[in-house]
Amino acid sequence: MIQAYQYNHQNELVRPIEVFERDDEGNYVIPDQCTTIAPPNNPSFYKAAFDVEKQHWYESATQEYIDSLKPAPLPPNDLELLKKQNAWLTKQLTQLLAMQKGGNPE
Template identity: 85%
Template sequence: MDDEGNYVVPDQCTTIAPPNNPSFYKAAFDVKKQQWYEAATQEYIDSLKLVTPRPSDIELLKKQNALLSKQLTQLLAMQKVGASD
């Protein structure tokens, strides 16, 4: 506000809202062109992408256990078929 109680809008402000689609990683406003643009570098954007986490030891053991259980079931089924012949 100025001395008279009026709101003072700085030069770098705009009433143009940034677009929702596409969304920006680091939105910036070009005052001369009166438009929003992406200010983030591609390197920065790539750094934000999720990396698939390595499975925990417990998850690996669960998978191994399931595989061994399946193999054992198949082996027992084959033995049953052989015993009935």
């Protein structure tokens, strides 16, 4: 048994398959739209596709598709909000004290 990798009509990786069948000479019979060339593990691809002519895998995902998979940033938690409020209040207090002393508020 050997491992092969099936790809669709757009040459995108579908799934790994196990090949058991052999021909009369003992060679494994690789099905159509399959290759024994493993897609690279590192770096991993978002949408691996196989270039049949060059016999190698490449990234077929667009940057827009890759970006769409990234989770949205989390909203600030309570502690972060308090830190921002504290910084803003400290700045306001510093400016107020400077104005009372006749200095420049900035």
